[in-house]
Amino acid sequence: MSPVRKSASKKRVRLGLRRLFGALPRGLRFWLYRRMVSVQVQPDAELEFKIAETAQELEACFRLLHDAYVGAGFMKPDPSGMRITIYHALPTTTTLCAKYRGEVVGTISIIREGVFGFPMQAIFDLEPVRARGGQIAEISALAVSPAFRKTGGEVLFPLMKYMREYCERYFDTRHLVIAVNPDRIEMYEALLTFDRLVERQVDHYDFANGAPAVGASFDQQSAPGRFRRLFGGRPAGRNLHRYFYDLKLPQFSWPQRRYHTTNDPVMTPALLDHFFNRLSPVLSGLDDRKKALLWTIYDQPDYKPMLPTLSPSGDADGGHPLRNCRRFSMRCPAQIEYADEAGKGVYVVAVIDISHSGFQAESRLPLPLDREGEAVVELGEGKRSVLRARAVRRKDTQGGAFYGFRFEESDAPWRECIAAFEMGYTYRDIR
Structure with missing residues (x-):
């Protein structure tokens, strides 16, 4: 059999198994997810998880994300070969990366609610989440290198663990929200205890090229008890409560801080110009209010040449006054x-x-x-x-x-x- 026919045959088998699995009752599907899950309690020593902060790390993250999104149909190919959004320019966004032998093999971004909000709030009702108190962050821009996608979560699970710990310990975030493809939502519900925001599906999520999306939230306060009830007492490699809350991994690098800040900005004037002006015209495409907000965020003199100019007739305040005192x-x-x-x-x-x-x-x-x-x-x-x-x-x-x-x-x-x-x-x- 030719390689093309073998590939087509394997694809048909996978689709058939997926249909059979989808026909099972929801409770049984969740039970099977939890019985099959397995994590490595001693990941490869050559893996490293850290904040993406250098031009090389950020570029590798954006390229990995671009290729994953193009492959999934979540975006059209960009001339830069990278997926760069305005949220990546903000100090309230942190991009994390997984590196193997010095090469970026996984990435995820955390977009805490700030002056631009975050993508999800344009289409999902987050008021029930917001009413419970605590900061909200959207977990977005997840991508894993193809070489590590079929290795039993060797990169994905520690990357998710690192993200959760970072949000709790360093990012002052109680609620994590996601917008994912309907085909993936049950994994987040069954294994990571996410709750759907509303019983509805968005047919066109503009932030992902109009792909369908389901919203869900994760409460850091209630999650430990839920993980304990679902996974407590199971063997180490299948005990997600122990994995996410008790296990300490030496592969994790944490920011060192003098003050109790909750942001880890990495955009120097040079990096801001490199990614958001030279590689992708993100800043020039903003409306005048967002341009004005950027000027209040990056108010040091060295940033001024990198920031977009306001149009002469633009309404910078959009009907609402901008803060004149930075917080x-x-x-x-x-x-x-x-x-x-x-x-x-x-x-x-x-x-x-x-x-x-x-x-x-x-x-x-x-x-x-x-x-x-x-x-x-x-x-x-x-x-x-x-x-x-x-x-x-x-x-x-x-x-x-x-x-x-x-x-x-x-x-x-x-x-x-x-x-x-x-x-x-x-x-x-x-x-």
Whole structure:
């Protein structure tokens, strides 16, 4: 039999088996997924998982993603040979990579909700997820080298584990959301405990060349218990609870941080220009509001020549004013102490972003508004700031309340922290 006929025959067999599997009851299909899953608790020592940060790593990720998306029909071939989106330009996006013997063999991107939102929210209702509190990030741009796609998840599973741990430990993200092809959604539900967002399927997901998509979410708070119930007590290679939550892998490289920041930006002026102007005209294709937002994000002088110009008649604010004071994403333990004629009280809070003259904090207990107290904020290891601040606004969610604080005068540790963010280009500059 010729190689062409053999390939066609194998394809028919695979399609036939897939149809038979799809005809089984949903509960039985999920049971089979969980019985068949197997992970390597000791991955190859020559594998490495890290943040993609160099031009070579990012280019390899974007090429791998391009080829995978073109092959799946999720995009048309691009002259650059890469899939580069505006979300990859943002400091609220982190691209992770898997490397084998120094070569990128897998990639995935995490797009936390920011000034541009994220692709999914244009077509899926995320309000039920948002109402539970906590940051949301879209998991996107997943691709694995063809050489590792049939190796039993040798790259895929540790890459997913690395992504989950990074989101929890470094990215301050509670909810992970995905938009995947309907043929793939059951794997995420059965093995990774994702829940479908709504019982509907999107026929045309523009971010994936109009391919059909199903949305789903993963809650970092409830997931450990669900994994334990489904996989606890099983042998090591089939115990996904132990794999995702207990196992420590030496192949994982983590960012070193001086401050409790939650972003790991990598776009220097040169990289921004290289990928988003020279290789792909991403920046020039933005509308005026997004162009203006980029100017507020990248406000250091060295970025200005790389940023797109606004059209003379463009409406930069789109009817909504842009912030004139930059905020920096953090996750800092803090406490607020009140001691005045209204009484005494100490409240433990988490500071989630900071600026020159204020910060936002999350609290499980109600805090008084327009009352000055002493705020002690742990900005980083050995970096403590003490401020006189007052809460001026409150926003309630199912997960707790968020308060906006203002202060008249900052101290030296606070100013030093703000300066580090304002002067640094990448996460390595801030650490």
